[in-house]
Amino acid sequence: MEILNQWAFIGMFFLLAPILPAVPILLAAVISPKKPNAIKQATYECGVETVGDTWVQFKVQYYLYGLIFLIFDVEMVFLFPWALAYKQLDFFAFLAGLLFIFLLSDALVYAWRKKVLEWV
Amino acid sequence: MNFGEGLTPEAFAFGLFTILTLGGALGVVTSLNLVRAAIWLMLTLFGIAGYFVLLSAPFLASVQVLVYIGAIGILFSFAVMLTRGMTNLKERFNDQWWLAGLAALTAFVLLMVGVIVPAFGNSGAPVSDQVTTTVDLGVALVSGNQYVLPFEVASLLLTAAMIGAIVIAREDD
Amino acid sequence: MQCDNIINTLAPCLVQSGWNGDLANFASIFLGVIILATFPLLVTIVLIWFERKFAARIQDRLGPNRVGPFGLLQPFADVIKLLGKEDITPAGADKLIYNIAPVMMVMSVLLIWAVVPLSPIHVGMDLEIGALYIISVASFGTLSVIFASWSSNNKYALLGAFRVVAQLISYEVPLALSLLIPVMLAGSMSLVDITQAQAGMWFIFVAPLSAILFFISSQAETGRAPFDLLEAESELVAGFNIEYSGMKFALFFAGEFMHVFTNGVLMAVLFAGGYIGFGGLENSIPLLGIVFLFLKASVFYMLSLLIRNAIPRVRIDQLMNFNWKFLVPVSIVNVVMMAFLLKVVQALGIAPTPELANDFVANIPQTLVLFAGNVVLGLLVMNTVSSRIRKERLQESANRAIVPMGAGD
Numbered sequence: 001m002e003i004l005n006q007w008a009f010i011g012m013f014f015l016l017a018p019i020l021p022a023v024p025i026l027l028a029a030v031i032s033p034k035k036p037n038a039i040k041q042a043t044y045e046c047g048v049e050t051v052g053d054t055w056v057q058f059k060v061q062y063y064l065y066g067l068i069f070l071i072f073d074v075e076m077v078f079l080f081p082w083a084l085a086y087k088q089l090d091f092f093a094f095l096a097g098l099l100f101i102f103l104l105s106d107a108l109v110y111a112w113r114k115k116v117l118e119w120v
Numbered sequence: 121m122n123f124g125e126g127l128t129p130e131a132f133a134f135g136l137f138t139i140l141t142l143g144g145a146l147g148v149v150t151s152l153n154l155v156r157a158a159i160w161l162m163l164t165l166f167g168i169a170g171y172f173v174l175l176s177a178p179f180l181a182s183v184q185v186l187v188y189i190g191a192i193g194i195l196f197s198f199a200v201m202l203t204r205g206m207t208n209l210k211e212r213f214n215d216q217w218w219l220a221g222l223a224a225l226t227a228f229v230l231l232m233v234g235v236i237v238p239a240f241g242n243s244g245a246p247v248s249d250q251v252t253t254t255v256d257l258g259v260a261l262v263s264g265n266q267y268v269l270p271f272e273v274a275s276l277l278l279t280a281a282m283i284g285a286i287v288i289a290r291e292d293d
Numbered sequence: 294m295q296c297d298n299i300i301n302t303l304a305p306c307l308v309q310s311g312w313n314g315d316l317a318n319f320a321s322i323f324l325g326v327i328i329l330a331t332f333p334l335l336v337t338i339v340l341i342w343f344e345r346k347f348a349a350r351i352q353d354r355l356g357p358n359r360v361g362p363f364g365l366l367q368p369f370a371d372v373i374k375l376l377g378k379e380d381i382t383p384a385g386a387d388k389l390i391y392n393i394a395p396v397m398m399v400m401s402v403l404l405i406w407a408v409v410p411l412s413p414i415h416v417g418m419d420l421e422i423g424a425l426y427i428i429s430v431a432s433f434g435t436l437s438v439i440f441a442s443w444s445s446n447n448k449y450a451l452l453g454a455f456r457v458v459a460q461l462i463s464y465e466v467p468l469a470l471s472l473l474i475p476v477m478l479a480g481s482m483s484l485v486d487i488t489q490a491q492a493g494m495w496f497i498f499v500a501p502l503s504a505i506l507f508f509i510s511s512q513a514e515t516g517r518a519p520f521d522l523l524e525a526e527s528e529l530v531a532g533f534n535i536e537y538s539g540m541k542f543a544l545f546f547a548g549e550f551m552h553v554f555t556n557g558v559l560m561a562v563l564f565a566g567g568y569i570g571f572g573g574l575e576n577s578i579p580l581l582g583i584v585f586l587f588l589k590a591s592v593f594y595m596l597s598l599l600i601r602n603a604i605p606r607v608r609i610d611q612l613m614n615f616n617w618k619f620l621v622p623v624s625i626v627n628v629v630m631m632a633f634l635l636k637v638v639q640a641l642g643i644a645p646t647p648e649l650a651n652d653f654v655a656n657i658p659q660t661l662v663l664f665a666g667n668v669v670l671g672l673l674v675m676n677t678v679s680s681r682i683r684k685e686r687l688q689e690s691a692n693r694a695i696v697p698m699g700a701g702d
Contacts, residue, residue: 009418021399028376028540069462070191071282076469083477085258096262103275107282117617119610182425190432
């Protein structure tokens with residue numbers, strides 16, 4: 001199968017590509033000195049001792065950016081086959097794509113006006 | 121590469137992806153640390169992308185990695201990491217877990233018997249005759265007599281999703 | 294002997310020398326992967342030296358010049374030093390994820406090289422969906438940032454990482470939208486086909502606005518100045534890789550340098566014709582294709598180095614506003630405009646026919662129309678932005694003019 005041959009290469013790449021950066025790390029683990037002590041391993045906080053668990057206050061802004069990115073990601077995924085076949089199609093394809101993009105930019109304009117895109 | 125009469129490279133790859141998917145799914149449901157669970161979930165989704173490759177749908181495999189692992193996986197990680205106390209779940213939240221397990225098992229058995237067993241053994245033929253390559257997919261998406269209406273409805277759906285999410289998530293001022 | 298990828302080149306040779314057919318296949322895949330994956334790492338070593346020298350000269354100093362002639366052996370000295378550093382894992386860190394994160398970051402860059410066409414007959418693997426594969430693999434880098442920050446068990450790392458991830462995911466949108474244009478122009482997502490389609494006219498002349506958008510987005514994706522909040526050492530106490538030391542930290546940095554060069558290569562392949570040189574030279578001497586590709590990639594790489602050393606950093610809210618309120622709308626309008634003009638060109642009949650697609654002269658009318666469209670859009674955008682800024686500035690000075698009237702008593 002031709003496609004399996006193609007992707008066998010990529011699969012092998014996925015297996016071997018982590019190994020190549022791992023080699024210097026393992027080499028360093030072998031060569032470097034090992035003298036652990038509690039102060040060296042303390043969490044860094046500009047010289048002050050840490051208090052409490054590690055958690056960050058939930059700012060909904062991060063989540064909203066992720067959501068808007070997700071919607072645009074799916075839109076891009078739909079647009080790729082459209083762009084791929086675009087040259088062989090007629091003018092109707094342009095109108096269909098225009099409508100699709102228009103509806104989604106509508107959502108972007110909504111987000112813009114509702115001040116969701118601000119980084120507070 | 122033939123190690124025996126059944127073990128073709130496709131079968132070997134299929135087994136590998138099965139281990140990835142099922143192992144990842146097992147890790148998701150049994151992990152006590154929610155961040156680890158999110159990472160197992162990404163492994164599961166990666167296994168599913170492998171299945172798409174085996175089914176000669178490389179476009180869908182790429183889409184799976186791009187959308188599921190690259191966007192939804194990151195959203196899950198945000199949600200889990202920004203919520204306090206999710207790293208070491210010790211209490212059991214549900215006392216009737218055996219009932220839930222029984223219901224899930226029944227549903228699974230019904231699914232297996234009703235859907236998979238009748239179709240067992242039919243393999244090889246592609247599901248669709250018209251759409252076999254990505255270019256065909258592109259043509260099908262905008263052809264007047266094929267899938268252009270679902271294409272536009274999908275964009276409406278995405279718009280509705282975004283507006284809904286914004287309405288729910290933003291602070292009311 | 295067929296020679297379009299390493300499997301076709303090496304496997305028949307091995308089979309002829311007596312190996313089993315499938316084993317020869319497997320060995321040639323293995324060798325191909327090793328070669329393709331090691332090559333960027335070697336290039337990175339040169340890049341480290343080049344970047345430091347370049348930045349030094351711009352800042353009116355000498356840069357590394359002690360170790361070896363012109364400091365050429367400086368990266369080796371750096372690597373040897375970093376190998377000997379102690380590996381300090383912070384207390385409470387999630388050991389497995391802590392170690393995976395730098396490996397994943399470098400891996401996400403190395404995976405891109407599998408589909409880059411190096412010359413007319415050398416390519417790792419000509420994937421049918423090359424362009425989409427590149428964006429999918431880049432999302433692994435974003436994941437590695439999350440892994441790195443979470444496993445460090447450090448508030449500041451987490452805080453820095455969220456900002457970085459917000460930046461990385463935001464700039465993926467204009468990146469992919471501007472990637473649609475070469476796909477549309479070439480009619481294929483495979484990078485080899487995109488390069489071949491530029492035999493008539495490079496896409497940077499046909500769609501300059503898309504090239505600019507892709508360049509800006511890819512700069513932001515790697516965390517290069519002016520978008521370098523990732524390495525804002527003076528601000529968020531070094532950000533998400535604060536708890537990393539020694540070789541792992543070096544891998545993060547090396548990964549970033551490699552990523553910038555890979556972006557230069559991608560710009561060259563997608564917009565500047567890849568391995569295509571002058572007068573079809575690379576068809577007779579394929580190795581020249583590699584030379585041409587790297588020349589073009591170096592031009593883009595040096596452009597990014599220049600920008601990095603000359604322009605100050607932007608704030609996080611300026612960053613986000615720039616993306617969602619400028620880049621994304623402009624790229625959307627760009628896609629629509631290019632699609633429209635392509636149809637117009639087809640209707641007018643000045644599009645080059647498939648037989649003449651490789652001819653320079655036959656491509657000129659279409660190029661002129663599309664280039665004019667790009668220029669018009671660019672001017673419109675600049676006009677809109679400048680009029681907005683002028684309005685804001687007038688408003689600001691009007692606000693400021695009111696206050697001193699009453700003060701001073």
